[in-house]
Amino acid sequence: MSGVTPTAAGKPPQQRRGGFLSLLITEWALLRREPMILFWALIFPVGLLVVLGSSTSSKPQHAFGGLRFIVVYTPVLMTFTLTLLALSAMPSTLASYRDKGYLKRLSTTPVGAPRLLAAQLTLVFGLAGSVVILIMLVSHFAYSVPLPSEVIGFILSILLTMSAMAALGLLIASLATSQRVAGAIGGILFFPLMFFAGLWVPQQSMGHVLRTISQYTPLGAAVPSITNSNFGHWPGTTHLIVLAAYTLVLLRISVRFFRWDR
Amino acid sequence: MATAVATEVVSVEHLKVRYGDTIAVSDVSLHINRGEIFGILGPNGAGKTTTVECIGGLRKPDSGSIRVLGLDVRADADELRERVGVQLQTSELPDKIYVREALELFASFYSDPLEPDELLRLLRLEDKASTRYVNLSGGQRQRLSIALALIGRPELAILDELTTGLDPQSRRETWKLIEGIRDQGLTVVLVTHFMEEAEYLCDRVALLHHGAVRAIDTPASLGAGLGQRISFRSTPALDLEQVRVLPQIRAVHEQGGRTIIEGNGDVVATVIAYLVKQQVVPEQTRVEQSTLDDAFVALTAEADAELAAAPGETA
Numbered sequence: 001m002s003g004v005t006p007t008a009a010g011k012p013p014q015q016r017r018g019g020f021l022s023l024l025i026t027e028w029a030l031l032r033r034e035p036m037i038l039f040w041a042l043i044f045p046v047g048l049l050v051v052l053g054s055s056t057s058s059k060p061q062h063a064f065g066g067l068r069f070i071v072v073y074t075p076v077l078m079t080f081t082l083t084l085l086a087l088s089a090m091p092s093t094l095a096s097y098r099d100k101g102y103l104k105r106l107s108t109t110p111v112g113a114p115r116l117l118a119a120q121l122t123l124v125f126g127l128a129g130s131v132v133i134l135i136m137l138v139s140h141f142a143y144s145v146p147l148p149s150e151v152i153g154f155i156l157s158i159l160l161t162m163s164a165m166a167a168l169g170l171l172i173a174s175l176a177t178s179q180r181v182a183g184a185i186g187g188i189l190f191f192p193l194m195f196f197a198g199l200w201v202p203q204q205s206m207g208h209v210l211r212t213i214s215q216y217t218p219l220g221a222a223v224p225s226i227t228n229s230n231f232g233h234w235p236g237t238t239h240l241i242v243l244a245a246y247t248l249v250l251l252r253i254s255v256r257f258f259r260w261d262r
Numbered sequence: 263m264a265t266a267v268a269t270e271v272v273s274v275e276h277l278k279v280r281y282g283d284t285i286a287v288s289d290v291s292l293h294i295n296r297g298e299i300f301g302i303l304g305p306n307g308a309g310k311t312t313t314v315e316c317i318g319g320l321r322k323p324d325s326g327s328i329r330v331l332g333l334d335v336r337a338d339a340d341e342l343r344e345r346v347g348v349q350l351q352t353s354e355l356p357d358k359i360y361v362r363e364a365l366e367l368f369a370s371f372y373s374d375p376l377e378p379d380e381l382l383r384l385l386r387l388e389d390k391a392s393t394r395y396v397n398l399s400g401g402q403r404q405r406l407s408i409a410l411a412l413i414g415r416p417e418l419a420i421l422d423e424l425t426t427g428l429d430p431q432s433r434r435e436t437w438k439l440i441e442g443i444r445d446q447g448l449t450v451v452l453v454t455h456f457m458e459e460a461e462y463l464c465d466r467v468a469l470l471h472h473g474a475v476r477a478i479d480t481p482a483s484l485g486a487g488l489g490q491r492i493s494f495r496s497t498p499a500l501d502l503e504q505v506r507v508l509p510q511i512r513a514v515h516e517q518g519g520r521t522i523i524e525g526n527g528d529v530v531a532t533v534i535a536y537l538v539k540q541q542v543v544p545e546q547t548r549v550e551q552s553t554l555d556d557a558f559v560a561l562t563a564e565a566d567a568e569l570a571a572a573p574g575e576t577a
Contacts, residue, residue, distance in 0.1 A: 022370035026363060033358040101353035108318060108348040109414070110340065111371040 019111030023119040031089070031123065041084040042131055045077045049135055053143040065204035067227075071146075072202045074139040075226035079161060079197050079219045081135070082128035086165035087186040087193075090124050091172035095182035098173075103260045113260050121166055128162055146230050154229035160243035161222040167250035168218070174257040196220035215239070218246045269296045270332075271418055271449045272317055277326035279312050279473075286312040288473040290326075299440065299450045301464035301481070303457070305562060309473040310453045311351055311422055317451065318348045318420050331417060344372060347416030349407050351423045351453075357396035361387055361406055364395065365413060372414035381409040385439065401432040408436070412443065419443075422453040437463055457555040461485075469558060471565045477557070485554040489526040492533050494544035495519055508532055520546075 031037065049070075056069040064072045097103050097116070107113040139145035148154035168189070176182035195201075197219035203211055214220030221242040225235030272294035279287040287309040294300045302310045315321040316328055319335040319342055328335045333342055355364050365378035382388045385405040390398060398406065404427065411419055424440070425433040440463060444450055454460055460467050461481045469476045469484070477484055489512065500521055506514050510525040510532055523533050530549050537544055 019371045022367050026359065026367050029363070030356055030358055097356065100355070101350060102355060104320070105348075105350055105353040105355075105410075108320065108343060108346075108350070109368065109371045110343045110373075112343075 019109075020115045020119060023111065023116055024122055027093075027116075027119045027123050031127075034089075037085075037089045041081055041089060042127065045081045045131060046134060046138060049074065049077050049138055050142070053139065058143075063205050064202055067204070070139065070143045071230070072198070072204060072227070074135060074145050075223045075230070076194075076198050076202075078132045078135050078158070078226060079222050080194065080199065081131040082124075082158075082162050083165050083190060083193060083197075083219065085124045085128050086162065086169040087172065087190055088183065090120055090166070090169040091176060091182040091186050092179045094120060094170075094173040095176045096179035098259065098262060099178055101262065104262075107260060124166060124169070125162055129158070132158055148226070148229040149232035150229040150234060153233070153235040154226065156240060157222060157225035157229055157235045157243075160240060160247065161218065161225075164218040164222075164243050164246040164250065167247045167254060170258065171250050171254040174254040174259065193217065193219045197223050216242055218243060270294070271296050271298075271330065272300075272451065273327075273329045274313070274317065275327045277313065277316060277328065278324045279309070279316060279321065280324050285473055287316075287323075290468075290470065290473070290475050292468055292475065292478065294449060294451060296449050297444065297447055298465045299444050299452060299463050301460040301467035302451065302453045302470060303455065303460055303467050303558065304470035305455065308470040310455075310470055312473075313470065314420050314422055314451060314453050318346060319343070320348075344414065345417050347411035347414055347419045349411040349419070349421045349424070351426075353407070354403070355395045355406075357394065359395050360391070361393055361395070361398070362391040364406065365409060368410045368413050374415055375413050376415055378413070381413060385409045386435075400427045401429065404428055404432075405436070408439070412448075416448065418449045418451065420451045420453075424452055424454060425456065425459060433459070457553070457558055461554050467554070469561050471562050472569070476561045476565055481554045484557045485552055489524060489552060490528070490530045491522065491524045491550045492530045492547065493520050493522040494547040496521060496537070496542050496544050498542070500540070500542060505533070505536065508536055 052073055053070045058068060060066050060068055094103075094117070103113040103116065106116055136145075136147065140147050169186070172182055172185045172189075176185060196214040196217040198204075198206075198214075203214055203220065203223060206214060215224070215238070221239040225239040225243070228235045270293055272292065274290055274292040277287050277290040278285070290309065290313050292300075292313075302313060304310050312321065316323050317330060317335065319330075319339045322336065330342055331345055335342060359367075362378060362382070365381060369375035369378055382391055385408060387402065387405055387409070390402055393402075395403070395406075404425070408421065408424070411421065421440070425436050428436060437459065440450060440452075452460075452464060464481055466478060466480050467484065468478045489510075502514050502516070502521070505511065505521075505523060510527055510529045511523060512526060512529075513522075513524045515522055523529065525532070534544075
């Protein structure tokens, strides 16, 4: 027990073992213990891709703007994953950490609570990015969905969509009074967001008015951006501006309301 | 320890904290020395947690100055987080984190941490190392919380409600643990509302009430401050008037053939010396020493009376 002797006051501070990295590793380990989140955010979208890709018509459909079903659906599944992670997993985790006093506990250590937030965001971006790449590869090699030849446009679309969803997730975490409330808000928002993305009715089959409204929702702007990139076109400046605007506005509000303590 | 010079670890001057219109802390000044276990006592809402949260740099005071380890709590917050360990009153960990995982995580935050295994052993959590936080008992969670406060090898540990929710057995064990680490030179600030805990552990205590310090002293002398009471039978009967004029005597009366004498400080010694001189042999002698608990009740009642009534109406 010689260990608890105080350090000499004049001792130079040593290099820290890296609080951020260990927080990130721990958060990833904790997420792996949540089978429901893993299933819905990681396994379900890829599984659905395989089911749809294998069972739907391989001929272009007039209702889908002359595209094959799977070509239309691949971008929707990409947004599905990153929305679920940013809207369901992250806000309820952060709200529960605040409820428990874990964020406050961390702020008494040298690593501080903001690094936990950074670790959560890194985790969401990293996982969502990995699944997007996986969906891209599976859809291409199994079902001949074109790889995004507009590479920069594709990366920009994905990053901006993730940012907008992460900002929305942070806003939910800021406003929710408990983990339960955060989960409920995330769940409720998920359906309209995914509706406009075209999960139930592809955008190509929507009426003119609905389709126009859709273009001004975050995921409604995200899906055509990704589809355009797949065919080598620029995602569309309006779409990118819509996504960036959502990111900035939502982030600003959540920074204003975010609380570290109950 | 003969050569050790008492160095000041915590210095709080005229601390004042307000929450909206409510004054949580109106005037608190404290000085805590190296190696001390310093207790902060008081009823609920006295400002105990607010005071230690200011010392721990978690809360910004409205006025007053706080220096910890010679540093300014706000300006030098980064360095202090490395050197001060905090156990918060209500802070939980993620449900599914394992005990060892939590210790290793917190160890990675500090530049020169203790070995997680050492703390597991010290807090008797070895067989819980691979248990998830959510499956720990209240006492085990509390021990883990103490371990996390100590893992960074702090010079000062702030422990809020150390043993609340523990069974008497675990409480005693926790006290022994704190004594043990104090002997290693750690300074401890302990928030508690258990008088027994303060009497057992603390070198000095501050009694807080309505956001102000009512008294600071060792638990023994705070308790003794209310004095002693001695009662006995004697033949022949004493001349009570002569007893009354002895030093330190507060009250003398007879009840059921017993003489009861109350007084301050060492009144018992005075009375016994007098009895010996008078060659009176006391029988069935009973001596009562006021305790910290009595002092606490008296001081808080006194403060409440001061607030309720005009000065002078209360004795």
